[in-house]
Amino acid sequence: MFDTVLIANRGEIALRILRACRDLGLRTVAVHSDVDANLRHVQLADQALCIGPGPAADSYLDPARLLRAARLTGAQAIHPGYGFLSENADFAAAVEAAGLTFIGPPSQAIRVMGDKVAAKATMRAAGVPCVPGSDGALGHDRAEVHEQARRVGYPVIVKAAGGGGGRGMRVVRDAAELDDAVAVTRAEAARAFHNAEVYLERFLEHPRHIEMQVMADRHGHVVWLGERDCSMQRRHQKMIEEAPAPGLDRDDVARLGALCAAACRVIGYVGAGTFEFLYENGSFYFIEMNTRVQVEHPVTELVTGIDILREQIRVAQGHPLSFAQSDVTLNGHAIECRINAEDPTSFLPTPGDVAAWVSPGGPGIRVESHLYPGYAVPPHYDSLVAKILAHAPTRDLAIRRMQGALAETTLAGLTTTLPLQQRLMREVGFRAGGFDIHHLERLIQDGWHQGAQDEA
Numbered sequence: 001m002f003d004t005v006l007i008a009n010r011g012e013i014a015l016r017i018l019r020a021c022r023d024l025g026l027r028t029v030a031v032h033s034d035v036d037a038n039l040r041h042v043q044l045a046d047q048a049l050c051i052g053p054g055p056a057a058d059s060y061l062d063p064a065r066l067l068r069a070a071r072l073t074g075a076q077a078i079h080p081g082y083g084f085l086s087e088n089a090d091f092a093a094a095v096e097a098a099g100l101t102f103i104g105p106p107s108q109a110i111r112v113m114g115d116k117v118a119a120k121a122t123m124r125a126a127g128v129p130c131v132p133g134s135d136g137a138l139g140h141d142r143a144e145v146h147e148q149a150r151r152v153g154y155p156v157i158v159k160a161a162g163g164g165g166g167r168g169m170r171v172v173r174d175a176a177e178l179d180d181a182v183a184v185t186r187a188e189a190a191r192a193f194h195n196a197e198v199y200l201e202r203f204l205e206h207p208r209h210i211e212m213q214v215m216a217d218r219h220g221h222v223v224w225l226g227e228r229d230c231s232m233q234r235r236h237q238k239m240i241e242e243a244p245a246p247g248l249d250r251d252d253v254a255r256l257g258a259l260c261a262a263a264c265r266v267i268g269y270v271g272a273g274t275f276e277f278l279y280e281n282g283s284f285y286f287i288e289m290n291t292r293v294q295v296e297h298p299v300t301e302l303v304t305g306i307d308i309l310r311e312q313i314r315v316a317q318g319h320p321l322s323f324a325q326s327d328v329t330l331n332g333h334a335i336e337c338r339i340n341a342e343d344p345t346s347f348l349p350t351p352g353d354v355a356a357w358v359s360p361g362g363p364g365i366r367v368e369s370h371l372y373p374g375y376a377v378p379p380h381y382d383s384l385v386a387k388i389l390a391h392a393p394t395r396d397l398a399i400r401r402m403q404g405a406l407a408e409t410t411l412a413g414l415t416t417t418l419p420l421q422q423r424l425m426r427e428v429g430f431r432a433g434g435f436d437i438h439h440l441e442r443l444i445q446d447g448w449h450q451g452a453q454d455e456a
């Protein structure tokens, strides 16, 4: 049983982890790069340690430095947050081997889900519906690859087994393009992931991105906490997430949740996890699993009333989940806007000094942010600077509350995505709900900032 947690992350999630630890009476150790000494959670932690220079490869991504920091500070557990080393099976295994607790699933579960071919085979065997595709990784016989593609049906998508999150994939619209696409994806995958394995799937043209939150403990309890709709994205960067997903059949969602929970039992899953699905024409298709806490976990916390970070840490301590599936009920609707320090038309990063920051409040509003006046956003890392959430009994009121929250947010000195999110709150496609994963790219192409799109 640990009493000190090393927070192996930065920014808003490091602060979220710190607050969960504080609630549980746990000591916190903040580790930071030398450009991050002024982060909010570094100021608040019981102990802080600089572990290296600004570039993440020499600080937040260096397993040896993190393990040394744990040894030096007496931390017995490491929370990886999201990104960085959170889904690195070798790091999780090294933490386990050092006799420390990795706050996440067993390294073996991370390893299996990190290999998208193995993940899909495992999920299919567990009864989770998957996108029709090749039987496992593609072989080197060209005729056989063509036969697989014909059987799956064009258009197909070639994906790297070591990829995920949108990295290492290529759409193939007819047989003439197949050989090249397979060869190029293989070569890229070998370089990027040190794994040349690729597989085929039927390419779905207009899906929604729906994901299912699960939690499991070490006592055989698994629960599903409902879905999130993350379709409002650009280049695999989510912009807005919401729960529940508009227009879904609640019985379908419940069946899917039960299948995901059953799959967790099969793989011996522990902690918080997310099953990603594409949803098209009333059917769900598993694409990959995220074996970490996600950026958008608060929308699920708001509609379920369950503190996912708290449960994740308690489960890592060996406690059973504090609730059962029958205790999980959905209450209202929640929306999250990710405020990034990016230009809202070019999406280029806009690091710099925060001149003023006044966060919004009022009924149903929650803000997750490490910002404060005088803070400087460094150029080295992800540009997420705040998550603004609105919760209300209905989606319409949640949108109205979000509009109010965005309007009362003062963030001076930085250029951010906030104006785009303000516009999206009024856009007819968003207002209707149920838009596909290409919706935002279409709006951007149409020049959202020139006021070309319809407004409600």
Ligand code: MV4
Pocket: 131, 157, 164, 165, 166, 167, 201, 202, 203, 204, 205, 207, 209, 233, 236, 276, 278, 287, 288, 437
């Ligand atoms: C797909 C797909 C269409 N058909 N697979 C992109 C990220 C990775 N998680 C899987 N991705 C996709 N896989 C098939 N068979 C379309 C995407 C996709 C996508 C998925 C979720 C959210 C945003 C996306 C944006 C572009 C493409």
